[in-house]
Amino acid sequence: MSHGKLREEKDCLNCGHLVEDHYCPHCGQQNIQTRQPFYYLFTHFVEDFTHYDGQFWGTLKNLLFKPGKLTNTYLEGKRQKFVPPVKLYIFISFITFFLFAVFPPFDINFEGKKADQTEKAFKLNRLTETTKMLDSIRTTTPSNGKDTVAINRINTLLKDSTRLSDIEDSFDMSKKLDDKFEYNGYTNRKSFDSAKAKNPSFYDFINVPVGHKFFELKENGVTKGEILKKLGEISFHNLPKALFIYLPIFAFFLWIFHNKKKWWYFDHGIFTLHYFSFLLLTILLFSFLYKLADVTHSSISIIIYLLMNVIFFYSIIYFFIAHYKVYHTHGVVSFIIGSILFMFNFFAFLFLVMGLAVISFLMIH
Structure with a gap:
């Protein structure tokens, strides 16, 4: 039951019927004062x-x-x-x-966490230089079977390190959408629209708006x-x-x-x-x-x-x-x-x- 203050008058303000108790027996409206304290709004x-x-x-x-x-x-x-x-x-x-x-x-x-781009570039360059050096050793210097196996293993580890670096880079949330990011194989809206005009498909009603939004965000440097x-x-x-x-x-x-x-x-x-x-x-x-x-x-x-x-x-x-x-x-x-x-x-x-x-x-x- 509401705690609003009741009226002394017994006539219903809504339909005019006699109200013996709290509620009108005809329309059901509560017979309370039309003006209540502010806190009543919340409690009601x-x-x-x-x-x-x-x-x-x-x-x-x-x-x-x-x-x-x-x-x-x-x-x-x-x-x-x-x-x-x-x-x-x-x-x-x-x-x-x-x-x-x-x-x-x-x-x-x-x-x-924003990555240190200078440090990342330095590590990537070192990996590239080491890979080239090992390839040069393998092609110019005579080596036995064990040396060849060792060099191949080192090359594999270096490639894995490069791949892990790329994966880490893809999870860098501070990175903007640069040219590496594609949508359906396209890096810009012009080439995307040109391809869709030549080869329309049933899903273009979804694909095209999503593509346009992707290229818009990319152009805005988000x-x-x-x-x-x-x-x-x-x-x-x-x-x-x-x-x-x-x-x-x-x-x-x-x-x-x-x-x-x-x-x-x-x-x-x-x-x-x-x-x-x-x-x-x-x-x-x-x-x-x-x-x-x-x-x-x-x-x-x-x-x-x-x-x-x-x-x-x-x-x-x-x-x-x-x-x-x-x-x-x-x-x-x-x-x-x-x-x-x-x-x-x-x-x-x-x-x-x-x-x-x-x-x-x-x-x-």
Whole structure:
């Protein structure tokens, strides 16, 4: 119940009916003062979602530890005891991504450690000179079999060192996109557009915009670290939209695999909202534990990481338990259908994430 100050008058300001208690019996509006203290705005917002009479906390307890209970209760028509599924999902989604925006879950240094270019060039030159010297010795100086084997081994080690240096260079996030970087085998937009004009393909609606963005970033001198950082930030901001888009897809797969006469699409939507609310909570808890592990002693960190693994596997097992309890199928049949659904959703969501990554890349500026 809201803690707003009640009016002394007994007429409803909304419909004019007589109000004997807190709420109008005709329209349901609460008979409170039209002007309240400022803190009321905050308390009213919190109460509207959490219902401090125990509804919210009871909902959370059942959501986390009793898979399928909320869905079964709601579909049975008992809808006042727990927070409605849509309101629950919106509130948890808001809290999760608000906290992620304020306290980023993963602090990754995308810029990397800037390498000393002079030192790298010196080492590379020494490797090249040594390789040439060994080749010269092998071709001009008579040598026995053992010398030849030794020289070949040294040459192999030098080539491996050069290859490792190139790999290290590719992971240097402070490095800009220079001429070594290509897109579909092309180093500039002009040659890329010319090739696409001569040989168009079905995938050009994706390939061409991505190519143009790549060459735009290359011309602007953007570093690899900056690209990864911006890509991560934009993808994170688009993630709530992606999850919201995927809700009806997840419910659609459930509708396909279950009796359509007994289970309406609406029913699958309720199950989906509850399961996605659970996933958001576990993601929030997982990120909190990850942060906690970074600031605690190593021995405690091990326990935290073990707990994170338990949460990860529990989130997978949770789906199978909830699926079995809601749809009341035979244990083996439920497991088989659940496994197929899990596989379908994994690939479908992976496809959605790839699409999100492409859109996020195109939004980099």
